[in-house]
Amino acid sequence: MADREALVALAERVERVTGPDRELDWLIAEAVGEVPVHSIRTIGFDYDWYRKPDEWTLWRAKDSEGRSVETWTPKKRTASLDAAMTLVDENAFWRLGNDPADFKATVTSGDGRAVDFDFHHAVAATPALALTAASLRALASKEAPHG
Secondary structure, three states: OOOHHHHHHHHHHHHHOOOOOHHHHHHHHHHOOOOOOOOEEEOOEEEOOEEOOOOOOEEEOOOOOOOOOEEEOOOOOOOOHHHHHOOOOOOOOEEEEEOOOOEEEEEEOOOOOOOOOOEEEEEEOOHHHHHHHHHHHHHHHHOOOOO
16 A cells, blocks of 8 residues: 555545546555556466556456456546445445535544544545545555554
8 A cells, every 4th residue: 555645645636636537546546556466477478467558447368369358447436436435444434515616525544433533534526536535544544654
């Protein structure tokens, strides 16, 4: 997982966009360690993941003739509340709200059962963006050095 500063910077970037952004979806997937990095090695062939220019999908052939292509695409967290929810810890408290101009999200860090947890807030143009940014801030707090 990315370090605290990188996650906070990514949350700030998510808060600044006005709608879905596939590049940010890719960067979020990288930051949380979801992008596949393994390769398949067979006799005489290596099948690594590759990305075609200007595409948001990774590809990998499963045999020497290139048949049965395996693909991977990052979750569309900047476009979908369901996808954004995958960043929220299952024990966290979360909330979404809005006013006429924007959307607000709050996500807690910690296990949600303890008395000691922090609130992480975000304001963005859409509910998915707000929840994604707040969740990235909550993840960043878990990456903070403990002293």
